[in-house]
Amino acid sequence: MNSCKSLIRTSISSFGLVPRSIPSSSITFISVRTLSPLSLLPPNPCIGTARRTFRSTTFSQFNGAAAALSPESFTEESPKDTVKELLTTNRVEASRSMMKMERRSILSDGEGDCRGSWFPYEDRFRCGEVHLSSREVLEAVTPHMMEERRDRFRRVVENRSYSVCLVVEGLSDFGNISAAFRSADALGIQSVHVVSCDSSKRYNGNRHVSMGAEKWLDIEFWDTPKECFNALKSRGYRIATTHLGMDTVSIYDMDWSCPTAIVVGNEGSGISDEALELSDLCCSIPMNGMVDSFNVSVAAGILMHHAVSDRITRLGSHGDLSESEKDILTAEFSLRHSRSSLSIAYEFAKRKQNSTSF
Known part of the structure; x- marks a missing residue:
């Protein structure tokens, strides 16, 4: 028993420790900024954990002709639009940056192609060389949104x-x-x-x-x-x-x-x-x-x-709004919901393009 006590009291410094050097190439440091709770979860097809980098750009032309869209054209780090930024930016660029679905053309002299009740959007969202309808946009984006947000969009559009x-x-x-x-x-x-x-x-x-x-x-x-x-x-x-x-x-x-x-x-x-x-x-x-x-x-x-x-x-x-107009405006809101929505729509369009090429 005494020998056991003596062993327990033995200082750890009495152990022979041999310093070992570890090659720097074998060490990976993880930045705290990039650590996300989602990265600790097992893969889930309903949750996208891949990091994407985007940069704000133009998605639709004020005169109706939409610009091409690519996932590299956005950045999650971009500051959010504010009223001040909107009102002090070039008016055409500001309108383009806010509206995603293609718009009906309005000529410079004020004469447009509208007949009857005015609705500004076409049922078309341009992703590069591919166009998505409002139904396709919703099919791509809504599964990645919370049910509460989808319900909110439906209620708001119903009264718009x-x-x-x-x-x-x-x-x-x-x-x-x-x-x-x-x-x-x-x-x-x-x-x-x-x-x-x-x-x-x-x-x-x-x-x-x-x-x-x-x-x-x-x-x-x-x-x-x-x-x-x-x-x-x-x-x-x-x-x-x-x-x-x-x-x-x-x-x-x-x-x-x-x-x-x-x-x-x-x-x-x-x-x-x-x-x-x-x-x-x-x-x-x-x-x-x-x-x-x-x-x-x-x-x-x-x-x-x-x-x-x-x-x-x-x-x-x-x-x-008619039922088709409600679908278009809901798609517009879904694309404005977050910058990741635009990336999701673009990926959907890319898959659509690949499937039609075979």
């Missing part, structure tokens, strides 16, 4: 409409623009237009209160009211500018079942003379207090809310 759109002209405060975007998204108004008369110094400020609403809206950018209004009129919209005057119509006396573009103006000077001259009517919100106007983002929210409420009363619902 292009029959009412919002136009903001010459706003100088990012906070007001962001708030208007957020209200449009919350009320089911999919189309928003931004008009700026001086692109070199059109926006100041740094408040962002959109809560990411700009990601899900169709935002188009215009240099002048004439350019914007011509395009909207060619799509079948009437132009309703908000203005205080003798000839204005109360928003409560308007029939909002007619496709209408609501125009709100600058925080200080209001609607420009050019926009007033080109508009089809002027409308106003009745005021019962000492002040004669609302904050511009508040006014935009009230106008859109009343338009949606009136449409529900007259038509039974605000959402008015």
